[in-house]
Amino acid sequence: xxxxxxxxxxPQYRHPLRLDEKxxxxxxxxxxxxxxxxxxxxxxxxxxxxxxxxRFDSDRLEHDLALMEKSGVHPYLRSLGWQTLLDADGNxxxxxxxxxxxxxxxxxxxxxxxxxxxxxxxxxxxxxxxECDFFWGAxxxxxxxxxxxxxxxxxxxxxxxxxxxxxxxxxxxxxxxxAGFMMGEEDIIMNQDLGNPHLxxxxx
Numbered sequence: 344x345x346x347x348x349x350x351x352x353x354p355q356y357r358h359p360l361r362l363d364e365k366x367x368x369x370x371x372x373x374x375x376x377x378x379x380x381x382x383x384x385x386x387x388x389x390x391x392x393x394x395x396x397x398r399f400d401s402d403r404l405e406h407d408l409a410l411m412e413k414s415g416v417h418p419y420l421r422s423l424g425w426q427t428l429l430d431a432d433g434n435x436x437x438x439x440x441x442x443x444x445x446x447x448x449x450x451x452x453x454x455x456x457x458x459x460x461x462x463x464x465x466x467x468x469x470x471x472x473x474e475c476d477f478f479w480g481a482x483x484x485x486x487x488x489x490x491x492x493x494x495x496x497x498x499x500x501x502x503x504x505x506x507x508x509x510x511x512x513x514x515x516x517x518x519x520x521x522a523g524f525m526m527g528e529e530d531i532i533m534n535q536d537l538g539n540p541h542l543x544x545x546x547x
Contacts (some may be wrong), residue, residue: 352468356519360470372519379522381472384418394421396460397453401444404460408467416520418464419472423482425507430455431485433507452516461520470522473515475508482507492536495547 347353368376378407385394386403391398411418430436438450442459450456464471479505481491494501508526514523536542 345443346462346467347468348467349468355468356465359517359519360522369522373455377470379417379470380415380419381419381470381522384420389486396425396426397438397440397442397456398421398462399442401447401459401463404463405444406445408463409467411469412467417472420460421474421475421476423457423511424483425477425504425511426482427483427542428457428511429507431482433510461518465520469520472522472525474525475512493539493542496541504512530531 347356354373355375356373359372359388360377361370362368363370366376369379371377383394384407385392386399386407387393388398388400391501406420410416426435436453438453441447442456448455448459450459461471479496481494484496485503488512490497490500495506512524
């Protein structure tokens with residue numbers, strides 16, 4: 344970790360980005376003000392767009408990061424959560440599908456695939472914004488289907504997901520290549536469950 348293709352990019356990763364309380368500006372580790380533009384990153388896999396980092400081809404990633412570096416664009420990464428990194432019991436998940444590409448690592452755990460993605464972004468001088476989604480990132484092996492749209496009605500379910508995400512974020516909070524985490528996007532999805540009497544009683 345920490346290797347960059349250009350030596351001049353390395354100092355910006357000495358510590359994570361921070362917000363200057365006086366100016367409201369985002370500063371990197373060198374004290375430089377950064378106005379970063381992020382775009383959702385995905386790849387076309389088998390004719391379909393894939394936004395899941397565990398399906399990315401390493402050769403395509405390298406090509407795309409070179410273009411991002413040239414254009415001053417940074418990747419916004421989706422699908423980080425309990426489902427992708429932890430098993431139903433909250434342990435680190437084994438890698439079920441090895442990443443493709445000539446430079447892809449052989450991974451024992453799923454987080455090693457994510458680590459590789461972050462390492463390559465850092466190598467190209469990029470920062471990464473990560474979406475931590477409590478709904479789409481939930482582990483459906485651990486949570487029965489009727490609870491999927493009712494997190495907010497059952498505190499135990501919401502707490503289980505929060506604890507899983509806390510473990511994940513604790514591992515990645517010091518990675519300076521990560522610009523920030525978007526927390527809880529789409530975590531409350533009510534429109535699929537409007538006929539539920541408990542929902543109506545709680546929110547009507």
